[in-house]
Amino acid sequence: MNLFTDGFDQAIELLVSGNTSVYSAISTTITVSSWSLMISLLIGLPLGFALGYYNFFGKAVIRTFVDTLLALPTVVIGLIAYTMLSQAGPLGEYNLLFSQEAIILGQIVLGLPIIIALTAAQVESVDKRLYSSLKGLGAHSFQILTATLIEARFGIMTAAMTAYGRIITEIGISMMVGGNIKYHTRTVTTAIALETGKGEFVTGIALGLVLFAVALIVNITLSMLKRGWTQ
């Protein structure tokens, strides 16, 4: 129990003292995970809408593939991203390996299937009368897309929160393509792994609590937003 209480005390101390390496890891974590989520949403929402809304040949196969990607381990994604970004890989010429951009790319691969699969499920569950009502008012395809996504906003927000939770807590991608470089690509999760490896359990727990606090703040903000929409 002392480990946890000490960890909590140290977390407060680390934050209050303005420890630069901790704040750098927090900043890197929030930066890369926020970019990953935003890009995943930009790509994933239209694709998820299309998958949930339209009926086309091969839809079931694509759906199964996307659902399978949900279970992909982050270390496997990290490995694939590493081979793609290394000098011998197809994207090697861009010199992205061990950069924040590399982590973002890997995390997009992690977040995208979550956004696509959950958005498709939400769009499928939207009341079927919505389409005829929107068409009856003269809406064209893009207007139907935006209106449907707005109607499914509560479910899509849950999809975004789920994806953000998975992205912010992953370690495999950050470690393999980020390289855990201090003040550059070190995230909170890779820092926890490093500190624990060094035997600095209390620091590891402190960083874990910081990660929990960040996730809590994000969730509370989104929940308040949701409540504001429904009232």
Place this chain on the structure above:
Amino acid sequence: MSCLYKLENIEQYYDGKKVLNIDDLTLKDNQIIGLFGPNGSGKTTLLSLLSFINKPTSGKVSFNGIENNKLDLDIRHSIVILPQNPYLLKRSVYDNIIYGLKLRKKSENLKEKVDEALALVGLDSTFASRKWSALSGGEAQRVALAARLILKPKVLILDEPTSGVDTNSAQLIKEAILQAKQKYNTTILISSHDHNWLNHICDERIALFQGELVQSGSVNLLFAPWEKDDNNNLVKRFLDGQELIVLNSAAKKTDSVVMINSDYITICKNGCDHMINQDTLMGKVSSIHQESSSDNLLIDFVISGVNFVCKLTRKEMQEQSLLPGDKININIDTSDVCWI
């Protein structure tokens, strides 16, 4: 009145099953046109084609002489449909009502327009700030109608607009529809099971059965079950024991549907000796109203729970001095009925 819609050789299939088959249909503008027929007769499918939400599997739908694939956005925006059980967006009433205007990029005087549209459907302006979730079924239906009326459409298509709402809301919806016709010269197409209402307000009535255009005007559909008499003709046995024998029907199946034009029905209340015979039926007048397209009067009557309609001239009506509730003698000429 000019030709608004022209439908030619229309066929519509769902999952390989033909649900609509119309060879030729012309609808004129600035009218109220009623569609009636039993569930599954193709009313909603026809309305979805007329609103250009769906394209026919084959055939041509023209609007003001322009084929459906050549209609521009302005024309499409001038036709709006209120589907059966419309969906309200998960937003405020105000946002729901202005949604169609926003699609058309019209953003001036929104508040005044919303208030006017709400007033048309009998709701006061305080409703504008309500959430979608704070409305009753009837209020939601009226808000959905207001969201269409605010667009001042050239054509307003209503798919069973009063189904599932209370009497008060239904009355307010009916009044709003008539006001739209009066204020905006809107052509209105309505499908409804409320035959009395359609008879009362429509300039033209279109009957559909199993996807086929049965007939325009006032007709009666008589459904199975049928029995066979000694001559093998079909007999409709009413609950009170009265029988209607359909002549020349020996070859027809007992699940057939017969359509009887209202012109083939004769009714009489006073001095009926000249018409009474062994086939004369007894019924009761349920309502009387004027046919919109002529000076004739439409008499709704009931034979043992089955509704019928027939026509009388104003002179015949005065001679008979009919009132709702009056018992009448009825002769139905079944020698030339239409089988479906």
